[in-house]
Amino acid sequence: QSALTQPASVSGSPGQSITISCTGTSSDVGGYNYVSWYQQHPGKAPKLMIYDVSNRPSGVSNRFSGSKSGNTASLTISGLQAEDEADYYCSSYISSSTLVFGGGTKLTVL
Amino acid sequence: QVQLQESGPGLVKPSQTLSLTCTVSGGSISSGGYYWSWIRQHPGKGLEWIGYIYYSGSTYYNPSLKSRVTISVDTSKNQFSLKLSSVTAADTAVYYCARASVLIGMMLFDIWGQGTMVTVSS
Numbered sequence: 547q548s549a550l551t552q553p554a555s556v557s558g559s560p561g562q563s564i565t566i567s568c569t570g571t572s573s574d575v576g577g578y579n580y581v582s583w584y585q586q587h588p589g590k591a592p593k594l595m596i597y598d599v600s601n602r603p604s605g606v607s608n609r610f611s612g613s614k615s616g617n618t619a620s621l622t623i624s625g626l627q628a629e630d631e632a633d634y635y636c637s638s639y640i641s642s643s644t645l646v647f648g649g650g651t652k653l654t655v656l
Numbered sequence: 657q658v659q660l661q662e663s664g665p666g667l668v669k670p671s672q673t674l675s676l677t678c679t680v681s682g683g684s685i686s687s688g689g690y691y692w693s694w695i696r697q698h699p700g701k702g703l704e705w706i707g708y709i710y711y712s713g714s715t716y717y718n719p720s721l722k723s724r725v726t727i728s729v730d731t732s733k734n735q736f737s738l739k740l741s742s743v744t745a746a747d748t749a750v751y752y753c754a755r756a757s758v759l760i761g762m763m764l765f766d767i768w769g770q771g772t773m774v775t776v777s778s
Binding site for chain 2: 547549578580582584591592593594597598601603635637639642643644645646647648649650
């Protein structure tokens with residue numbers, strides 16, 4: 547199973563919106579509505595931000611939203627804040643209860 | 657509040673077996689709806705799913721690691737463990753244990769341990 551494809555880096559200014567893409571195939575992202583997104587600050591464990599493409603866990607800001615079109619899922623962060631600067635990873639369920647992560651995207655808040 | 661804590665040697669010699677344990681506190685590992693997971697992160701790199709186990713003992717592994725990985729569960733101790741055999745320097749990474757929920761979604765990692773760094777070196 548190959549890692550899902552994410553841009554290595556994205557950047558934005560405070561208050562702006564950014565979108566991070568996560569591209570897979572019809573066997574993973576495109577085949578299931580089971581994409582999750584994780585935020586990881588340096589030296590910390592990842593934190594779940596979005597699950598099942600567009601659902602937010604309790605406690606996650608509504609500035610974070612997810613969507614999917616075909617084989618590409620997207621994470622959008624609106625009203626960018628300094629504390630959003632982190633690495634972001636997508637993951638997708640594959641068949642037979644296995645899953646795969648994306649390569650990660652470094653978000654820089656300018 | 658469920659918490660996970662990894663434990664095990666921080667240094668393993670090449671060709672030996674890496675062994676880590678994750679202790680679950682604040683909840684029972686036998687609760688249905690959760691898969692108990694191992695994930696690793698090579699230095700400066702992305703996340704790699706290793707595998708997970710259900711409390712019943714059913715296991716699922718990353719095909720790329722399957723031949724070297726064993727994940728087991730000890731419900732009496734509320735722990736699950738990872739064994740990775742024939743390690744090389746390429747197995748040097750931070751190893752996380754995590755809880756994968758299928759209750760509110762599908763295989764979402766909602767609780768993570770703090771991670772433990774394992775270095776493979778002679």
